[in-house]
Amino acid sequence: MKTQKFLQSLALHFCLALLVIAFSLFASAIDALAKVKVVASLPTFAAITKEIGGDKVEVESLAKGYQDPHFVDAKPSYVLKLNRADLLIYNGLDLEIGWLPPLITGSRNSKITSTNSPGNLNASTLISNILEVPTMRVDRSMGDIHPGGNPHYILDPKNGIAVANGIAERLKEIDPKNSSYYDQRLKDFVKRLNAKAKEWEEKLAPYKGTKIVPYHKSWNYFSDWAGFQEVGYVEPKPGIPPSPSYVADLIRKIQGMNVKLVIAESYYPQKVPALIAQKAGASFLVLPAQVGGGDGINTYFDLLDAIVNDVTSKLENMKQAVNSSNLAGG
Amino acid sequence: MRINRFIALFFFGMFLFPLIIQKEAWGEERDDIKKQMQELRQQMEAMQKKLEELEEKNRMLEEEAKKQKEEREVEKAITEAVPAPPREGYLQRVIQSLNPDISVIGIFTAAYFSENDPIIHAENDPENTGINLQEIEIGFQGVIDPYFRFDSFFSIGRDSFETEEAYATTLLSLPLNSQVRIGLMRAKFGRINLQHRHSQDFVTLALPAADFLGEHLNPVGIEFNFLAPLPWFMELTASVNSANGLETPTFAPDEDANNLGRLLYIFHLANFFEITEALSLSLGGSFATGSNGTEPGNRSNLYGVDLFAKYRPLKNNPYQEVWLQSEFMYLQAESEEGDLDNWGAYAQLVYRFAKRWNAGFRFDFVDTDTPVTPMEEEELEGSSLLRVMRSEEGEEEESMLGLLGKELRYAVMLTFNPTEFSRIRLQYEFDDPDFADSFHAVFLQFQYSLGAHGAHPF
Numbered sequence: 001m002k003t004q005k006f007l008q009s010l011a012l013h014f015c016l017a018l019l020v021i022a023f024s025l026f027a028s029a030i031d032a033l034a035k036v037k038v039v040a041s042l043p044t045f046a047a048i049t050k051e052i053g054g055d056k057v058e059v060e061s062l063a064k065g066y067q068d069p070h071f072v073d074a075k076p077s078y079v080l081k082l083n084r085a086d087l088l089i090y091n092g093l094d095l096e097i098g099w100l101p102p103l104i105t106g107s108r109n110s111k112i113t114s115t116n117s118p119g120n121l122n123a124s125t126l127i128s129n130i131l132e133v134p135t136m137r138v139d140r141s142m143g144d145i146h147p148g149g150n151p152h153y154i155l156d157p158k159n160g161i162a163v164a165n166g167i168a169e170r171l172k173e174i175d176p177k178n179s180s181y182y183d184q185r186l187k188d189f190v191k192r193l194n195a196k197a198k199e200w201e202e203k204l205a206p207y208k209g210t211k212i213v214p215y216h217k218s219w220n221y222f223s224d225w226a227g228f229q230e231v232g233y234v235e236p237k238p239g240i241p242p243s244p245s246y247v248a249d250l251i252r253k254i255q256g257m258n259v260k261l262v263i264a265e266s267y268y269p270q271k272v273p274a275l276i277a278q279k280a281g282a283s284f285l286v287l288p289a290q291v292g293g294g295d296g297i298n299t300y301f302d303l304l305d306a307i308v309n310d311v312t313s314k315l316e317n318m319k320q321a322v323n324s325s326n327l328a329g330g
Numbered sequence: 331m332r333i334n335r336f337i338a339l340f341f342f343g344m345f346l347f348p349l350i351i352q353k354e355a356w357g358e359e360r361d362d363i364k365k366q367m368q369e370l371r372q373q374m375e376a377m378q379k380k381l382e383e384l385e386e387k388n389r390m391l392e393e394e395a396k397k398q399k400e401e402r403e404v405e406k407a408i409t410e411a412v413p414a415p416p417r418e419g420y421l422q423r424v425i426q427s428l429n430p431d432i433s434v435i436g437i438f439t440a441a442y443f444s445e446n447d448p449i450i451h452a453e454n455d456p457e458n459t460g461i462n463l464q465e466i467e468i469g470f471q472g473v474i475d476p477y478f479r480f481d482s483f484f485s486i487g488r489d490s491f492e493t494e495e496a497y498a499t500t501l502l503s504l505p506l507n508s509q510v511r512i513g514l515m516r517a518k519f520g521r522i523n524l525q526h527r528h529s530q531d532f533v534t535l536a537l538p539a540a541d542f543l544g545e546h547l548n549p550v551g552i553e554f555n556f557l558a559p560l561p562w563f564m565e566l567t568a569s570v571n572s573a574n575g576l577e578t579p580t581f582a583p584d585e586d587a588n589n590l591g592r593l594l595y596i597f598h599l600a601n602f603f604e605i606t607e608a609l610s611l612s613l614g615g616s617f618a619t620g621s622n623g624t625e626p627g628n629r630s631n632l633y634g635v636d637l638f639a640k641y642r643p644l645k646n647n648p649y650q651e652v653w654l655q656s657e658f659m660y661l662q663a664e665s666e667e668g669d670l671d672n673w674g675a676y677a678q679l680v681y682r683f684a685k686r687w688n689a690g691f692r693f694d695f696v697d698t699d700t701p702v703t704p705m706e707e708e709e710l711e712g713s714s715l716l717r718v719m720r721s722e723e724g725e726e727e728e729s730m731l732g733l734l735g736k737e738l739r740y741a742v743m744l745t746f747n748p749t750e751f752s753r754i755r756l757q758y759e760f761d762d763p764d765f766a767d768s769f770h771a772v773f774l775q776f777q778y779s780l781g782a783h784g785a786h787p788f
Contacts (some may be wrong), residue, residue, distance in 0.1 A: 076608055077562070098750070140751060144749065190408055267644075
């Protein structure tokens, strides 16, 4: 009686397994006709992939642009996406360490599980000027540090070119018959980006040396490119929220420094940075840090456009306000 | 430009010229002049044509040069983008060693019980009033080769040692989207059984899990996981295991060891639905069957339903979320005295109201068929499953792991996580068993994790 019941349940599971086989055969038949499936951990990489891959690739991003990339939920539905991916592109330098590794393990997809397979692209390996690479032993008393260096490199357009080039190389490796197509699109992308970069640099040029206070150490590459000087951070240490006494100290420290901007991504608390800006006579700016981080930011160009325009127009307004008040005073 | 002006002057001159001529000479000269004029005009036109051609050519050349310059710039940008080989620094050398990721997690709990001899349900729960070492967990994890990774966790007390998990996972693409795990592992039964102590939401282990699964159900086995090719995430798990050394009386090895049908079989079906970007729901069912060690041929069947729902609006309050975790378990055990039906459930709701803070409420209860009071040692020879306390070398072990009757419990907690690597948790619990006096408990738990940054399971 008992064994019968047990056998019944075994038979049931066997039938289920057969069903699964039938399904997967059907699914693989459809797969044969598909484009290159790319999954990016973050939307900016997805946007650059679209530029290079055009209509020969199908691109998805796991995280949303208005989400903190350090803290993404490892949803099982992402496992499904990775299971079907030909290429996974991720930021690396431990940015996604809290959520991506178990998804990759669960993907059951040997195209992406090995770190050195063509389908696994750690985009940080494409970057030649990683900032803040520790030269001494690090520990977590420094906050949530990244032992490989600062991971927020994508906000410098020259790194955008490096990433695009790396993506093109991988696409050519995975889909060789469309090599020339990818090459052509890469050239076109770089041409447009170079032209835009000249524009952005011209816009930023008058503000070289501007002192800013970002919330998190996520703007170093942008500041490096724009020639801004980061004189403090809203966070006392990466990942550690500011205490009232720290905020008071920071305000005191930056008060005489002529700090122009306090900047934060939309997912950080806004009250504290706004207060710091007000006390220090600076302006507070909420900036997108990823494609999709704001309305109408759908491409890499939109992203840098939005950042550069917001920053320069804010600085311009401040300058005019100072001038007019000087005139009024004089 | 200059040419044009020249042409204009010329024409002007041309017009004036005949007028002057007409005054002085009439007749044949006029014809001559006409001829000359025509010739001149033709020459002019030819010159103009040539000029236009030259200008066109020049423009083409300039454009070509510009294009080439742009292309050179693009090429340069692309070649510059290829990173130089990294410098071999001190850190690279450290990172480059092929050692596994090592982590150590310590959980210590100050406890106050209103009873003298509180009932302890799970091995790693705080035992009595005072400061308890709940668990030290040591993990070694890493990739073996292109085909496997290996994860191992050891649970260590002051003088106890337990291999909590040590298993290999396949990394290669297998047919049917399957993945195999081999070794000693927390079985995929429900949800809480997969959550290590340090990732659970409460200080104590929920009653149904403690009573039916033991501290954790972690047999040695081979497990197959299939990812169904469906639009949503559906995972089918089937495993065959040996029940040797489990911390639960639910399953035990059969003396009839050469009978495959009496091993421990565990099945799990997991579904995950992304209802909206903010709301996710996972729903699962589990079934475990195996001998229970009371008499040869007697088996336990354990059924489970698990539910996990999470609401996390990303746009407005990125660090605020609410999650609900609930499981129902039903245990049917064959024993000499007839079949026993036991069941239990728990539900916990946690609200993370700030980046580092969360608070929650849990309700858990078990209802067992035959309430029994804690037994004297000589009574342990009864064959009822519930009274089987396996002993090693005459030493009584886990004398409270049996099922004791109906029991209700309520808990509220408040947690503060200074960082991802430390935690302070305050919990109040009210326990109401019907076989003993109800009692209150207050816990203050401290948790520290060192080493590799573990990922957060969903």
